Amino acid sequence: MSPKVSKEHKEQRRANILEAAKDVFIEHGYEQTTMKHIMDAANVSRGGLYQYFSNKEDVYEAILEEMLGTSMDRTEEVLKSEDPSYWEYLLRCLYGPDMEPDNKMDPLASPSLEFFITGRNDPRRRKYAKTRYYNGLKLFTDVIEQGKISGEFTTSFESEMIARTIISFTDGLALDQAIITKEDVKIKEQSILFIEYLRTILGVKQ
Amino acid sequence: MSPKVSKEHKEQRRANILEAAKDVFIEHGYEQTTMKHIMDAANVSRGGLYQYFSNKEDVYEAILEEMLGTSMDRTEEVLKSEDPSYWEYLLRCLYGPDMEPDNKMDPLASPSLEFFITGRNDPRRRKYAKTRYYNGLKLFTDVIEQGKISGEFTTSFESEMIARTIISFTDGLALDQAIITKEDVKIKEQSILFIEYLRTILGVKQ
Amino acid sequence: MSPKVSKEHKEQRRANILEAAKDVFIEHGYEQTTMKHIMDAANVSRGGLYQYFSNKEDVYEAILEEMLGTSMDRTEEVLKSEDPSYWEYLLRCLYGPDMEPDNKMDPLASPSLEFFITGRNDPRRRKYAKTRYYNGLKLFTDVIEQGKISGEFTTSFESEMIARTIISFTDGLALDQAIITKEDVKIKEQSILFIEYLRTILGVKQ
Amino acid sequence: MSPKVSKEHKEQRRANILEAAKDVFIEHGYEQTTMKHIMDAANVSRGGLYQYFSNKEDVYEAILEEMLGTSMDRTEEVLKSEDPSYWEYLLRCLYGPDMEPDNKMDPLASPSLEFFITGRNDPRRRKYAKTRYYNGLKLFTDVIEQGKISGEFTTSFESEMIARTIISFTDGLALDQAIITKEDVKIKEQSILFIEYLRTILGVKQ
DNA sequence: AATGAATGAGAATTCATTCAT
DNA sequence: GATGAATGAATTCTCATTCAT
Numbered sequence: 053m054s055p056k057v058s059k060e061h062k063e064q065r066r067a068n069i070l071e072a073a074k075d076v077f078i079e080h081g082y083e084q085t086t087m088k089h090i091m092d093a094a095n096v097s098r099g100g101l102y103q104y105f106s107n108k109e110d111v112y113e114a115i116l117e118e119m120l121g122t123s124m125d126r127t128e129e130v131l132k133s134e135d136p137s138y139w140e141y142l143l144r145c146l147y148g149p150d151m152e153p154d155n156k157m158d159p160l161a162s163p164s165l166e167f168f169i170t171g172r173n174d175p176r177r178r179k180y181a182k183t184r185y186y187n188g189l190k191l192f193t194d195v196i197e198q199g200k201i202s203g204e205f206t207t208s209f210e211s212e213m214i215a216r217t218i219i220s221f222t223d224g225l226a227l228d229q230a231i232i233t234k235e236d237v238k239i240k241e242q243s244i245l246f247i248e249y250l251r252t253i254l255g256v257k258q
Numbered sequence: 259m260s261p262k263v264s265k266e267h268k269e270q271r272r273a274n275i276l277e278a279a280k281d282v283f284i285e286h287g288y289e290q291t292t293m294k295h296i297m298d299a300a301n302v303s304r305g306g307l308y309q310y311f312s313n314k315e316d317v318y319e320a321i322l323e324e325m326l327g328t329s330m331d332r333t334e335e336v337l338k339s340e341d342p343s344y345w346e347y348l349l350r351c352l353y354g355p356d357m358e359p360d361n362k363m364d365p366l367a368s369p370s371l372e373f374f375i376t377g378r379n380d381p382r383r384r385k386y387a388k389t390r391y392y393n394g395l396k397l398f399t400d401v402i403e404q405g406k407i408s409g410e411f412t413t414s415f416e417s418e419m420i421a422r423t424i425i426s427f428t429d430g431l432a433l434d435q436a437i438i439t440k441e442d443v444k445i446k447e448q449s450i451l452f453i454e455y456l457r458t459i460l461g462v463k464q
Numbered sequence: 465m466s467p468k469v470s471k472e473h474k475e476q477r478r479a480n481i482l483e484a485a486k487d488v489f490i491e492h493g494y495e496q497t498t499m500k501h502i503m504d505a506a507n508v509s510r511g512g513l514y515q516y517f518s519n520k521e522d523v524y525e526a527i528l529e530e531m532l533g534t535s536m537d538r539t540e541e542v543l544k545s546e547d548p549s550y551w552e553y554l555l556r557c558l559y560g561p562d563m564e565p566d567n568k569m570d571p572l573a574s575p576s577l578e579f580f581i582t583g584r585n586d587p588r589r590r591k592y593a594k595t596r597y598y599n600g601l602k603l604f605t606d607v608i609e610q611g612k613i614s615g616e617f618t619t620s621f622e623s624e625m626i627a628r629t630i631i632s633f634t635d636g637l638a639l640d641q642a643i644i645t646k647e648d649v650k651i652k653e654q655s656i657l658f659i660e661y662l663r664t665i666l667g668v669k670q
Numbered sequence: 671m672s673p674k675v676s677k678e679h680k681e682q683r684r685a686n687i688l689e690a691a692k693d694v695f696i697e698h699g700y701e702q703t704t705m706k707h708i709m710d711a712a713n714v715s716r717g718g719l720y721q722y723f724s725n726k727e728d729v730y731e732a733i734l735e736e737m738l739g740t741s742m743d744r745t746e747e748v749l750k751s752e753d754p755s756y757w758e759y760l761l762r763c764l765y766g767p768d769m770e771p772d773n774k775m776d777p778l779a780s781p782s783l784e785f786f787i788t789g790r791n792d793p794r795r796r797k798y799a800k801t802r803y804y805n806g807l808k809l810f811t812d813v814i815e816q817g818k819i820s821g822e823f824t825t826s827f828e829s830e831m832i833a834r835t836i837i838s839f840t841d842g843l844a845l846d847q848a849i850i851t852k853e854d855v856k857i858k859e860q861s862i863l864f865i866e867y868l869r870t871i872l873g874v875k876q
Numbered sequence: 877a878a879t880g881a882a883t884g885a886g887a888a889t890t891c892a893t894t895c896a897t
Numbered sequence: 898g899a900t901g902a903a904t905g906a907a908t909t910c911t912c913a914t915t916c917a918t
Contacts, residue, residue: 062902083289083376086887097904102889166375168437170289172368181437213444213451220448221423224430231374231387238419242426245419249455268877292912303879305916313913474898495701495788498891509900511895519892574790580849581784582701593849625856625863629839632860636842643786643799650831654838657831661867680881704908715883720910883915894904 066104069094070118073111077163082112083170109176112167116180119160120187127191138199139256143247145191146222153243155234162230165223188219196254206255214253221246272310275300276324279317283369288318289376291369315383318373322386325366326393333397344405345462349453351397352428359449361440368436371429394425402460412461420459427452478516481506482530485523489575494524495582497575521589524579528592531572532599539603550611551668555659557603558634565655567646574642577635600631608666618667626665633658684722687712688736691729695781700730701788703781727794730785734798737778738805745809756817757874761865763809764840771861773852780848783841806837814872824873832871839864 072094076085087108091101105111127145143151168184171177192215199205207214229237250256278300282291293314297307311317333351349357374390377383398421405411413420435443456462484506488497499520503513517523539557555563580596583589604627611617619626641649662668690712694703705726709719723729745763761769786802789795810833817823825832847855868874 065902081376081379084379087889088887098889099891099905100903103902107888162375162378165433165437166372169368169372169375169433170287172437173287173290178437178439182439182442185434185438185442209451213447216444216448217427217451217455220430220434220443221427222430223433224426224428227371227375227429227433228391228426231371231378231384232391233384233388236388236391237426238422241419242422245415245423245459249423249459252458253451253455293914294912304881304914305879306877308914309877493788493791496791499893500891510893510902511900512898514893515898574787577845577849578784578787581780581787581845582699584780584849585699585702590849590851594851594854597846597850597854621863625859628856628860629863629867632842632846632855633835633839634842635845636838636840639783639787639841639845640803640838643783643790643796644803645796648800648803649838650834653831654834657827657835657871661835661871664870665863665867683881705910706908716910717884717912718882721881725909879916879918881916881918883913885911885913887909887911889909890907892904892906894902895900896902897900 066114069096069101069104070111070114074115074160077112077115078159082108082163082166112163113180115160116164116167116184119164120183123187127187138195138202138204139251139254142192142195142199142250145195146218147243153240153247155239157226157229157234157239161226165227165230185219189215191215192218199254204257206257207253209253214250218250268310271302272320275302275307275310276317276320280321280366283318283321284365288314288369288372315377318369319386321366322370322373322390325370326389329393333393344401344408344410345457345460348398348401348405348456351401352424353449359446359453361445363432363435363440363445367432371433371436391425395421397421398424405460410463412463413459415459420456424456474516477508478526481508481513481516482523482526486527486572489524489527490571494520494575494578521583524575525592527572528576528579528596531576532595535599539599550607550614550616551663551666554604554607554611554662557607558630559655565652565659567651569638569641569646569651573638577639577642597631601627603627604630611666616669618669619665621665626662630662684732687714687719687722688729688732692733692778695730695733696777700726700781700784730781731798733778734782734785734802737782738801741805745805756813756820756822757869757872760810760813760817760868763813764836765861771858771865773857775844775847775852775857779844783845783848803837807833809833810836817872822875824875825871827871832868836868 069090073085073090076089076093080089085108087098087101090096090108090111091098094101105114140151147153164184168177168181172181189212193212196205196207196211196214200207200211225237225239225242229239275296279291279296282295282299286295291314293304293307296302296314296317297304300307311320346357353359370390374383374387378387395418399418402411402413402417402420406413406417431443431445431448435445481502485497485502488501488505492501497520499510499513502508502520502523503510506513517526552563559565576596580589580593584593601624605624608617608619608623608626612619612623637649637651637654641651687708691703691708694707694711698707703726705716705719708714708726708729709716712719723732758769765771782802786795786799790799807830811830814823814825814829814832818825818829843855843857843860847857
């Protein structure tokens with residue numbers, strides 16, 4: 053009656069496939085990746101793969117789901133932390149715990165942008181793109197709003213519009229580094245300048 | 259004896275195909291478009307199409323070539339114009355003659371980003387992406403540099419870095435409106451805020 | 465020590481599977497039905513199902529076996545009954561105890577015809593089809609023959625040929641109602657006419 | 671501008687494929703036949719075949735279309751012929767010009783029945799089955815009706831019901847010979863008996 | 877040059893069957 | 898005996914590209 057292999061085992065297997073799939077997507081990009089690539093990377097048979105995911109899109113959606121979940125979690129986490137400063141909080145959201153911009157970006161950013169842009173006429177994919185956008189928008193808007201309330205930010209600009217700018221700029225950076233080269237785009241330097249901009253526009257009090 | 263007429267004819271035919279192809283790429287996106295789509299839109303036979311272009315990539319490269327040419331031309335044009343103000347000059351580059359940002363974007367931006375991002379591992383495509391990037395970089399850097407020299411801009415930031423920011427932000431905007439929706443992205447409002455930013459960071463003198 | 469109980473259990477399980485399988489075959493037809501369908505309907509695991517039947521054909525053969533058995537039984541039964549009239553006896557065979565044709569047909573007729581016709585090049589299936597045919601042929605021939613001997617039927621036609629006609633017509637009716645629609649085929653009306661025909665051709669004495 | 675290969679050539683090719691496909695369907699049956707079989711029999715490449723027919727069902731529908739067309743034509747033909755006798759006319763419809771039943775049946779009858787019965791839950795196929803049924807029904811009903819009017823048939827039975835019987839019986843015969851064997855079913859003898867039946871039930875006047 | 881029929885490689889998907897636990 | 902995860906063969910279908918005319 054009870055299943056031969058534990059449910060955890062299935063979860064594990066699924067997770068393994070996803071891990072392998074991520075690598076493949078990072079290496080080949082979304083469009084170029086085939087189910088065969090994933091099979092080979094994950095060491096699953098054709099049928100095995102299809103047991104877990106019904107097609108390539110399904111695999112990628114699972115990855116996105118995970119990413120969105122992770123980002124939500126991180127957001128929660130950050131929100132709970134009794135950060136003394138919304139400014140630092142914002143920087144942490146953008147550049148990680150050390151608040152130091154570097155030249156690294158999420159390697160899944162490229163295949164994700166590819167997934168979204170090649171599927172921009174497909175409602176299903178569009179929905180994922182929107183979720184991703186609005187998740188970010190909510191996070192940044194909230195932080196800025198809180199900072200305003202606390203008196204840390206003295207800007208007269210709309211919080212939401214600033215939040216949008218953060219996303220647009222970040223996406224642009226991700227896009228450019230994907231299609232050109234990390235080195236060419238000077239992500240780090242641009243980020244530093246962008247931080248300056250944000251500080252100014254938000255009217256961050258020392 | 260002379261092939262002049264026939265050559266003109268060929269040019270014409272090629273141009274027609276490209277016009278039709280643009281429409282198709284705008285409608286379906288780069289990946290989804292097939293040679294059949296182009297054939298049908300351009301009213302050419304299969305063989306006819308292959309006489310002018312050896313594959314889909316070739317067609318799109320021709321379109322890019324034209325776009326790059328046009329942008330270079332526009333740059334030249336603008337540079338020659340005895341614009342009294344580098345600031346206005348910059349705005350004209352970004353938002354056209356009336357310097358007013360609106361919600362419209364180049365409809366070819368989406369398929370182009372798609373072309374670049376899906377082909378980011380292909381040196382050939384990457385080269386196009388780089389050319390596009392560096393063309394823009396050169397233009398904006400030059401203008402800012404000139405503005406500095408003339409004393410119109412009083413910034414202490416590196417011209418090139420500001421130029422990069424312009425490109426990244428613009429690309430991000432283009433990307434977001436492609437994958438979400440014009441309305442959702444509030445291009446116009448974001449652009450207005452971005453102009454404010456530029457004005458500040460460049461230290462534009464009235 | 466004795467496997468009696470477990471054997472009964474197995475029989476029961478097998479019977480359950482067959483019952484469920486019948487429903488599935490009736491709903492989806494033979495070809496469209498997959499082992500998965502049967503598993504789900506019977507609430508058996510994949511391996512469990514294969515313990516009892518080695519493939520879909522095997523399942524259907526078991527159903528046929530049962531049907532043939534039932535029909536033989538019914539025949540026996542009817543034969544034993546001290547029916548005063550072979551004519552009524554014949555009608556009972558065709559239309560059940562009340563001898564009234566109606567629009568209902570055996571719901572397994574359709575999947576069975578499908579099973580036979582799609583497998584008409586397979587000796588194994590053909591054998592089942594023949595058994596079914598000759599079972600019926602034997603039954604009807606016997607009844608007619610008996611009726612002749614008893615003087616109830618006064619026909620000069622060969623009993624076997626009339627029996628064949630009964631089968632062909634019945635099969636035709638089953639086929640047509642399967643591929644068209646019960647309503648469209650007017651089974652009941654056709655059956656009434658067919659009874660008239662039989663009465664005439666058999667020369668049934670009141 | 672004008673096509674390289676004449677339209678007739680395409681028609682010819684299509685017809686060739688259909689001829690080959692018929693043979694294959696007759697040999698393997700509808701379900702067992704694959705596109706590969708047809709490709710090989712017709713000596714076309716995969717792509718070539720798909721240029722003419724988009725899938726197996728499409729191929730078979732073309733065959734059916736042709737059959738229905740042919741049967742309609744034959745009907746027209748027969749109707750135009752100033753046949754002196756509706757009875758002979760009817761026999762010609764059923765058994766060809768010589769009005770002699772034989773053991774041969776249309777070899778496409780089996781795959782067609784298979785096509786209809788396996789697709790009985792598919793509205794598209796059902797429509798073909800209905801068309802086929804109602805075409806026949808119309809033909810036979812008309813002939814019988816005419817025969818009644820002319821006084822040649824003196825039956826009091828509904829023409830339509832007799833017509834239905836003709837179809838059901840014919841279909842039953844086709845089915846049985848498909849799943850058993852021509853020899854086993856004694857088509858010729860059954861047909862002779864059926865003619866007797868029809869003569870009686872129609873009240874054919876000498 | 878132009879045509880469009882023909883080609884075939886490659887990707888996706890399904891499902892019967894096996895087999896380790 | 899039972900389970901259900903895993904396998905892989907078989908098939909469908911699409912499209913870029915070639916090529917005879």
